[in-house]
Amino acid sequence: xAYRSKLKYSDVTPKADFLNRRQLMGGAGALAIxxxxxxxxxxxxxxxxxxxxxxxxxxxxxxTYNNFYEFGTGKGDPVxxxxxxxxDPWSVQIDGMVDRPGNYDLADILAKVSIEERIYxxxxxxxxSMVVPWNGFELKQLLDMAGVQSGAKYVAFETLVRPEEMPxxxxxxxxxxxxxxxxxxxxxxxxxxxxxxxxxxxxxxQNGAPLRLVVPWKxxxxxxxxxxxxxxxxxxxxxxxNMLQSREYGFYSNVNPNVSHPRWSQATERQxxxxxFAKRKPTLMFNGYEKEVASLYDGMDLKAxx
Amino acid sequence: xxxxxxxxxxxxxxxxxxxxxxSRRVPIWSVYLLGLLPPVWFxxxxxxxxxxxxPINALExxxxxxxxxxxxxxFSITPLRRxxxxxxxxxxxxxxxxxFYYIACHLLVWLVLDVQILxxxxxxxxxxxxxxxxxxxxxxMLPLAVxxxxxxxxxxxxxxxxxxxxxxxxxxxxxxxxxxxxxxxxTEPLVYFAVILTLLATRIPVKLLTMAKRGQGAV
Numbered sequence: 001x002a003y004r005s006k007l008k009y010s011d012v013t014p015k016a017d018f019l020n021r022r023q024l025m026g027g028a029g030a031l032a033i034x035x036x037x038x039x040x041x042x043x044x045x046x047x048x049x050x051x052x053x054x055x056x057x058x059x060x061x062x063x064t065y066n067n068f069y070e071f072g073t074g075k076g077d078p079v080x081x082x083x084x085x086x087x088d089p090w091s092v093q094i095d096g097m098v099d100r101p102g103n104y105d106l107a108d109i110l111a112k113v114s115i116e117e118r119i120y121x122x123x124x125x126x127x128x129s130m131v132v133p134w135n136g137f138e139l140k141q142l143l144d145m146a147g148v149q150s151g152a153k154y155v156a157f158e159t160l161v162r163p164e165e166m167p168x169x170x171x172x173x174x175x176x177x178x179x180x181x182x183x184x185x186x187x188x189x190x191x192x193x194x195x196x197x198x199x200x201x202x203x204x205x206q207n208g209a210p211l212r213l214v215v216p217w218k219x220x221x222x223x224x225x226x227x228x229x230x231x232x233x234x235x236x237x238x239x240x241x242n243m244l245q246s247r248e249y250g251f252y253s254n255v256n257p258n259v260s261h262p263r264w265s266q267a268t269e270r271q272x273x274x275x276x277f278a279k280r281k282p283t284l285m286f287n288g289y290e291k292e293v294a295s296l297y298d299g300m301d302l303k304a305x306x
Numbered sequence: 307x308x309x310x311x312x313x314x315x316x317x318x319x320x321x322x323x324x325x326x327x328x329s330r331r332v333p334i335w336s337v338y339l340l341g342l343l344p345p346v347w348f349x350x351x352x353x354x355x356x357x358x359x360x361p362i363n364a365l366e367x368x369x370x371x372x373x374x375x376x377x378x379x380x381f382s383i384t385p386l387r388r389x390x391x392x393x394x395x396x397x398x399x400x401x402x403x404x405x406f407y408y409i410a411c412h413l414l415v416w417l418v419l420d421v422q423i424l425x426x427x428x429x430x431x432x433x434x435x436x437x438x439x440x441x442x443x444x445x446x447m448l449p450l451a452v453x454x455x456x457x458x459x460x461x462x463x464x465x466x467x468x469x470x471x472x473x474x475x476x477x478x479x480x481x482x483x484x485x486x487x488x489x490x491x492x493t494e495p496l497v498y499f500a501v502i503l504t505l506l507a508t509r510i511p512v513k514l515l516t517m518a519k520r521g522q523g524a525v
Contacts, residue, residue, distance in 0.1 A: 061359040
């Protein structure tokens, strides 16, 4: 039980450090004033570069409307059923083509990374969206910790499987654990985040505590929750929704308004929080991150590689 | 123990009798009045946050499920009478009309609140099988709703019964529509579909039996 450290990861990384977002409230304007006055730490300036200035959804919206099938298939199931999940202690097994494979205690990981706030657009494959103020660190920092070997081309992720705390696992149809994957260049992109918090608070369990992936230019299901395993490999890894219905869910699953889901259009989306009369708005290519990530897919047919 | 089944049978008949007698005292207008309320209630919930942070989809689902439940209720009136002696045939028209009202509300929410964009509505109906199926189901119910009155029954005579057999494909399409819209095989839609198929099965033997009898007669 070496990884079962008594120390909580929240003890190692002072909450004030990794959760400090108060200085960022008020958006870009305050940010500009803040950095001019030299009040903000360095990471906060970096956060501004990648964050959208759109108004974030409320904490309640983000934490009560979730897809997390390990806790049930209804949108309200995760908040109702996830609270029993033990997220501390937590460790992540990093293996495959890395120099330093092993069980990494989350506390140790968090001691070595810099947490920043990233306000990202989040687009679900079901054609709804949110704006989420995550706290987290770039996935690259974790991969650097393990030392990616030169032959590695993909990163595979797995979610925790703990039937006694995850009532949704009993349902058949999905082959657990939930699996996701990225191409290595996608994984190393500075937008790709490992989130540990939300709104400056600990990540709610229904949102994938204590550690989840956030890839803002891909459909939400790529952003795998409650990660316990990260594997570097030279082969494209199997991914859960693709295993279930490959015609509907591709490995890439980049947000693309021009490629419909077979059962619904992806041209528009509805942002959660607009009430009964919310208007649909056009979905943006790569969820609005085209400038940052389009070059990753130069020369690729995005209709074939959906 | 030859008396036991008899006693049970008597008990059962008396329960059915009670229901039959009691239901005779329920005025039809009260069924309509009560039946009108659920969509209004869901709309109220949607407007006041009672349906969660995504009320459009929730309202759409609640109304669709309500329609399917009413469809199943209306569909079970005949087997209830045939197998259990419970006679609710007086309410069949009101339940049928209310079913149409629920499905129409469901469709309206989809058109006006959900998809909103006219070109996309048309594209969805043509291109998305589960929407095509739902839409066909609704269209099949349209002539049923229009002819749910005494005048039509008199005017159409025997054709009225034939016309109203459209409810069979409509209820199957409705159940299928629900099964197909989920991302994976989910329990609830499958339960609805199983109930629909079971109710459908209660009607098949009679037909098959009469056909078989006719066949025997011919030989």
